Amino acid sequence: RPRAQLQIQGPNGRYTDYALVDTGADFLQIPAASAQTIGIGLHTHNHRHINVYVANGTSGQMLLLLDVDVRIQGKLITTPLLLNPGGGKSLLGRTALLTALEVGFNATEWLWLPY
Numbered sequence: 001r002p003r004a005q006l007q008i009q010g011p012n013g014r015y016t017d018y019a020l021v022d023t024g025a026d027f028l029q030i031p032a033a034s035a036q037t038i039g040i041g042l043h044t045h046n047h048r049h050i051n052v053y054v055a056n057g058t059s060g061q062m063l064l065l066l067d068v069d070v071r072i073q074g075k076l077i078t079t080p081l082l083l084n085p086g087g088g089k090s091l092l093g094r095t096a097l098l099t100a101l102e103v104g105f106n107a108t109e110w111l112w113l114p115y
Contacts, residue, residue: 010038025093032083
């Protein structure tokens with residue numbers, strides 16, 4: 001399974017993990033508890049709640065932090081970050097993957113987000 005190392009620095013520490021590369025996911029995703037541990041969330045980033053639909057057919061609301069600085073395989077990018085309240089594995093979705101690859105277009109503003 002393809003994985004990529006990610007690091008997110010917060011005011012209370014650093015989150016490091018190997019995220020599963022998931023081209024079916026829109027966003028980079030980490031457990032909400034991990035974000036809370038390193039001190040990132042509602043008080044540190046612009047954000048919105050979005051409806052999320054997952055592969056098993058379930059849906060729910062998750063918090064999306066906008067413009068989070070993340071290192072993917074050592075490369076610093078700025079990307080939206082989805083916080084999963086149910087925990088789970090870190091996922092490297094399309095938006096962060098395309099930004100890290102520098103494919104020649106703005107990979108964050110093309111994505112439509114319902115308000």
